[in-house]
Amino acid sequence: MIVVALTPGLRADPELVRRVAESEFRQLGVEGRVVTGLDATGDAVVAVGEPVPHPAPVVWYDPAGAGPVAVSPGSIHLYGRGLWGLAWAIRHAVHRLRHPAERIAYGPGDEQWADLRLPPGHDGGRPPAAVLIHGGYWRSIWAADLMDALAIDLAARGYAAWNLEYRRPDRHGWAATVADVAAGLAAVDSDRIVVFGHSAGGQLALRAAADDGRISLAVSLAGVLDLAEGERRRVGAGAVAHALGGPSADLPGVYAAADPMRRLPLGVPQLVVTAGDDDLDLIDFNRRYAAAARAAGDDVTYLELPGDHFAVIDPGSGIWAATITEVAARL
Numbered sequence: 248m249i250v251v252a253l254t255p256g257l258r259a260d261p262e263l264v265r266r267v268a269e270s271e272f273r274q275l276g277v278e279g280r281v282v283t284g285l286d287a288t289g290d291a292v293v294a295v296g297e298p299v300p301h302p303a304p305v306v307w308y309d310p311a312g313a314g315p316v317a318v319s320p321g322s323i324h325l326y327g328r329g330l331w332g333l334a335w336a337i338r339h340a341v342h343r344l345r346h347p348a349e350r351i352a353y354g355p356g357d358e359q360w361a362d363l364r365l366p367p368g369h370d371g372g373r374p375p376a377a378v379l380i381h382g383g384y385w386r387s388i389w390a391a392d393l394m395d396a397l398a399i400d401l402a403a404r405g406y407a408a409w410n411l412e413y414r415r416p417d418r419h420g421w422a423a424t425v426a427d428v429a430a431g432l433a434a435v436d437s438d439r440i441v442v443f444g445h446s447a448g449g450q451l452a453l454r455a456a457a458d459d460g461r462i463s464l465a466v467s468l469a470g471v472l473d474l475a476e477g478e479r480r481r482v483g484a485g486a487v488a489h490a491l492g493g494p495s496a497d498l499p500g501v502y503a504a505a506d507p508m509r510r511l512p513l514g515v516p517q518l519v520v521t522a523g524d525d526d527l528d529l530i531d532f533n534r535r536y537a538a539a540a541r542a543a544g545d546d547v548t549y550l551e552l553p554g555d556h557f558a559v560i561d562p563g564s565g566i567w568a569a570t571i572t573e574v575a576a577r578l
Contacts, residue, residue: 249279249340250289251333254296259310263330264295271337279337291340295333298324306343308336314418315357315387327388335392342395346402348410353434354427358419361431362391362410364402375463375578376437377406380413380428380455382446384471384483385490387415393560394445400562404571409435413451416490421501424490428455432462439463441574445560446529447471447486453507456515464577466518466570467507468559469525472536474506482528508536512543516577519547520570522554529556548573 251268253261265281272279280287285294285301297316298307304321310333312326323343325336348362366374379398383389391412398408413427428451432442441464444452449470456465471477471487478487478495488494495502503509517540521533530551537549550569558564 248289249277249337249344250287250292251279251281251337252285252287252292252294253281253283254285254294254299257296259295259330264333267330267333268293268337271334275338275341277341291344293333293336293340295336298322306336306340308333323392325390325392332388339392339395342392342399346399348398351434353431356414356427358412358414359427359430360412361434362395362398362408362412364398364408364410366402366405366407369407373437374405374407375439375441376435377401377408378432378435378440378442378452379408379410380442380444380448380451381411382444382448382469382471383415384486385416385424385447386486387418394443396562397443397560397567400567400571404575406441407437416492421491421505424451425454425505429458432459439578441466441578443468444470446556447490450474450505450507453513453517454505454510456517457507457510457513462515464516464518464574465513466520466574467533468520468570469522469529469533469556470507470519470536471529471532472519473508473532474502475508476532477528478502480528482526508539511540512545513540514545516546517548518570518573518577519549520559520566521549521551522556522558522566523551524554524558525556548577 293306307324309326318324348364352360379394381393391410394410398410401408411431414423416424442452443466445468449467456462519537540547552566554566
C-alpha cells in the first residue's frame with residue numbers, strides 16, 4: 248500500500264492532489280490511498296508539504312520548495328516541481344520499494360552519490376556499466392529520481408546501473424557540476440561503460456565522453472547539444488547562461504569546453520536519440536548535432552521516433568525499445 252499524506256499547511260486543492268496520486272497508482276499498478284496527516288502507515292509513504300521531523304522513512308515532496316531541506320535518515324526530499332511533481336515522488340517511492348538500490352558516495356557532499364543497481368542474480372563479475380546522468384536544465388529541483396525507471400530496466404537487462412547525482416550549478420557553480428560528473432564516472436569499475444544522459448544530462452554525457460577515454464558508447468536522450476544556439480534562443484528560460492555562469496561572450500573558454508557542438512569530433516561512438524514530439528528547438532539541436540558529428544568523422548547513429556521529452560526515459564515506450572536495441576548491438 249502506497250500512502251500519500253497531505254500535511255498541515257499544504258497550499259493545494261486536495262482533489263487535485265488526489266487526482267495526481269490516483270493516476271499514478273493506476274499507471275504503476277499499485278494499491279494506494281490519499282490521507283490527511285502523517286499518522287497513517289503503508290509500505291511506502293509520500294508526504295506532501297514542507298518537511299517536519301518524522302521518525303519513519305518518508306519520501307517528502309514539497310511542490311513549492313526552493314531548496315533542499317535536511318530530513319531524517321532513510322527519508323528523501325524532492326521539491327519545487329509544482330503539483331505535477333507529486334507524480335515523480337510517488338514513482339520514486341514505488342521504485343525504491345520494488346527495486347532497492349545501494350547508495351554509494353563518490354565525494355563528501357550531500358549530492359555526491361550514485362544509486363547502484365546490479366543485475367538479478369549478480370555473481371560478483373564485472374557486467375557492463377550503464378551510467379545515467381539526469382537532466383532538468385541543470386537546476387536543483389530535478390534530481391536522479393528522474394532516471395530510476397531506466398536504471399531498473401537496465402539492471403534487468405544485465406547492466407550495472409549507476410544512477411548519478413551531482414551538484415547542480417544553480418547552487419554550486421558550473422565547475423562543481425563538471426567535477427562531479429567526472430568524479431562519478433571515475434568511480435565506475437568496468438571495462439565497458441555506456442553513459443546515458445537525458446536532456447541537460449545529454450550535454451553532460453557527451454562532454455564527459457570527450458573528456459574520459461574509458462567510455463565505450465555515449466547516448467544522448469533528447470539532449471541539449473548546441474549550447475551556443477541554446478543561449479541565443481534562451482531555451483529553458485535562459486537555462487544555458489544561468490548554468491554556465493553567464494553569456495558566451497563573457498565566458499568563451501567555459502562554453503568551448505562544455506558545448507558538444509564545439510567539442511567535435513568527440514572520438515567516441517555516439518547514439519543521439521530525439522523524440523519527434525519534443526520541443527522544436529531540441530529537435531533542431533539534435534538533428535544538426537548528429538549531422539555535424541558525422542561530418543567531423545565521429546561514429547554517430549541518429550534515432551528520431553514518436554514520443555515526448557520524457558518518452559526517451561520511459562522503459563515502456565517504443566523509442567526506448569529502439570534505443571536499447573541499438574545500444575545492445577553497439578556494445
